[in-house]
Amino acid sequence: MVGAAATSAxxxxxxxxxxxxxxxxxxxxxxxxxxxxxxxVRALFKELSKRVIESTGDPRAGSYLGQRISLAMQRGNAASILGTVPRCGGFEDVLDFI
Incomplete structure (x- = not known):
């Protein structure tokens, strides 16, 4: 069922x-x-987006917040994956990006 793992977590x-x-x-x-x-989480994100927009006056601020969260999740996923593979070299460029 979609969302079951999240609900359990x-x-x-x-x-x-x-x-x-x-x-x-x-x-x-x-x-x-x-x-x-x-x-x-969706409700929290909407509230935070609203407050950031009100605080900055920039209507794009909520979108920027979403992009930052997305990047943080992608970096975390990459770090998790890289932490499970043996050290064999060739990942230096990837690690510099993270």
């Missing part, structure tokens, strides 16, 4: 951080690599 993160001080707003940021964002 949300529940696990909620359990992990259930004792977090109530002065914090906790939204488990869970995104499936090729799947949808969970509703809480």
């Amino acid at each position: 949300v529940q696990a993160k909620r359990r992990k951080y259930e004792n977090l001080d109530s002065s914090f707003i906790f939204v488990p940021y869970v995104v499936e690599t090729l799947g949808p964002w969970v509703p809480e």
Whole structure:
């Protein structure tokens, strides 16, 4: 089922951080690599985008935020993959990019 892994991860993160001080707003940021964002993450992103746009006055700021998040996820995925392959050389150019 689409989103099942994300939903399971949300529940696990909620359990992990259930004792977090109530002065914090906790939204488990869970995104499936090729799947949808969970509703809480989508709502958080929309709110953050709205606030960035209001703060900067730039209507493109929300899009820029989405692009930054996307790049961070891609870099994290690349680092995860590179961390699982044996050191055999030839990845220097890729590592410089990350």
